[in-house]
Amino acid sequence: MSATGKTISERLLHWYDAHARDLPWRARPGKEAPAPYRVWMSEVMLQQTTVAAVKPYFEKFTATWPTVEALAAADEAEVMGAWAGLGYYSRARNLVKCAREVAARGGFPDTEAELRQLPGLGDYTAAAVAAIAFGRRAVVVDANVERVVARLFAIEEPLPGGRKAIRTHAEAITPDERAGDFAQAMMDLGATICTARDPKCLLCPLAEECEGRKRGDPARLPVKAPKKAKPERVGHAYWIECGGAVWLVTRPGKGMLGGMRALPDDGWSARTDGDARPPLGGEWRELGSVRHVFTHASLTLNVRSLAANAGPHGEGEWWPIAEIDEAGLPTLFAKAARLALAQRD
DNA sequence: CAAACGTGGCT
DNA sequence: TAGCCAAGTTT
Known part of the structure; x- marks a missing residue:
């Protein structure tokens, strides 16, 4: 009182x-x-x-x-x-x-x-x-x-x-x-x-x-414990295009961006860099990179594109590029898609 | 219990 | 700008 x-x-x-x-x-x-x-x-x-x-x-x-x-x-x-x-x-x-x-x-x-x-x-x-x-x-x-x-x-x-x-x-x-x-x-x-x-x-x-x-x-107040340093990570994402569509995958249910639709990538995570190996052979074009900051890591994602006749092996779907906004991409991959679209002919 | 887990806005 | 912060939960 x-x-x-x-x-x-x-x-x-x-x-x-x-x-x-x-x-x-x-x-x-x-x-x-x-x-x-x-x-x-x-x-x-x-x-x-x-x-x-x-x-x-x-x-x-x-x-x-x-x-x-x-x-x-x-x-x-x-x-x-x-x-x-x-x-x-x-x-x-x-x-x-x-x-x-x-x-x-x-x-x-x-x-x-x-x-x-x-x-x-x-x-x-x-x-x-x-x-x-x-x-x-x-x-x-x-x-x-x-x-x-x-x-x-x-x-x-x-x-x-x-x-x-x-x-x-x-x-x-x-x-x-x-x-x-x-x-x-x-x-x-x-x-x-x-x-x-x-x-x-x-x-x-x-x-x-x-x-x-x-x-x-x-x-x-309140006093807070000091935060840990945020690691820098590097990864690659791949824009595979064929007949007005782009190849999208659904990420595994657990882990980073779990369960979300995404561009195929090289296996980067908050804990490790990606291996830079593309999911498909061919003439890849370097489109540049996007930066993204997560809670516990900062990522530079290099984006590469390929004009393909068929998709890579494994699960995935061809998504009409005109409807990419409806794909429900998390922000990181929305950024990568934007970069790819900006450089299309 | 510490670490993983997104994103955008503000200073 | 680099860092802090926001109606936390799960493992």
């Missing part, structure tokens, strides 16, 4: 009632709670992904597959293609798997523990769906909450070790009622006021009780 007798959650919910962001997956003021399907969909898309990036994907997915039953019945390859560009593609595979489990059992479970068992739902997402869609009291801890709590209570222990103390404090300030609004309020506060850099303490509804602010320089 502060001097004026209001708890942190009371202050925060009061602020949220006036300043909540208007987001497509959120209940509009005065309207009923959004369907669990939409809450789940948005939470999965928002994992490590910005609101701005998610919005168009959320609109596309909910328009194409308006219910969990519709998504459960969808062709997995079509869902993977629709996810192209959003990143972390195991999310899309788990999305389909989860939709099928949920449809088979006749709807989403309404407890945090049961939600946690579904594919793609970890501690954060299970708590968020339980609180936001089902009104359960659940302690929702994401990167926003970590930052707000670390500052509010001046938790000095660096992450990831400091997460235990952060969770304990988050548990203590989570209200019994409106836990879903409280969670979203914490995230809105973290996204708009208690930002990673240059926090707007003058606008913060919790400034009065913020120990980090009292100590000065709240932006230094």
Whole structure:
């Protein structure tokens, strides 16, 4: 309790009632709670992904597959293609798997523990769906909450070790009622006021009780362990063209860009360079290279092209070049395709 | 538990 | 610009 007798959650919910962001997956003021399907969909898309990036994907997915039953019945390859560009593609595979489990059992479970068992739902997402869609009291801890709590209570222990103390404090300030609004309020506060850099303490509804602010320089919290250096990798991708079509493959389900349609390549990965061996003999033309930065490696991908009469051995498909935008290529290969197209006659 | 796993925006 | 950061999960 502060001097004026209001708890942190009371202050925060009061602020949220006036300043909540208007987001497509959120209940509009005065309207009923959004369907669990939409809450789940948005939470999965928002994992490590910005609101701005998610919005168009959320609109596309909910328009194409308006219910969990519709998504459960969808062709997995079509869902993977629709996810192209959003990143972390195991999310899309788990999305389909989860939709099928949920449809088979006749709807989403309404407890945090049961939600946690579904594919793609970890501690954060299970708590968020339980609180936001089902009104359960659940302690929702994401990167926003970590930052707000670390500052509010001046938790000095660096992450990831400091997460235990952060969770304990988050548990203590989570209200019994409106836990879903409280969670979203914490995230809105973290996204708009208690930002990673240059926090707007003058606008913060919790400034009065913020120990980090009292100590000065709240932006230094939470302290984080130093990051490892990012290796440089080199690989090759191959643009094989025949009669207005290009040869595309589907990558293995696990690993980098798993399950995604792609240009054939030389086996590069985050751990090793490619072997630069083309999948087919012939007169290859050097088109140049594209750069792409992943979370844990930076890649220079050299792109080579070949006018062929037949495709390489193995799995693959001829894709009409005029429809390459519909192939659902992840961004790395979309860049490579763009390079190839720009150099075509 | 540390590492793998995308992408785009901002400073 | 090179690095940091974003509503984490899985292995």
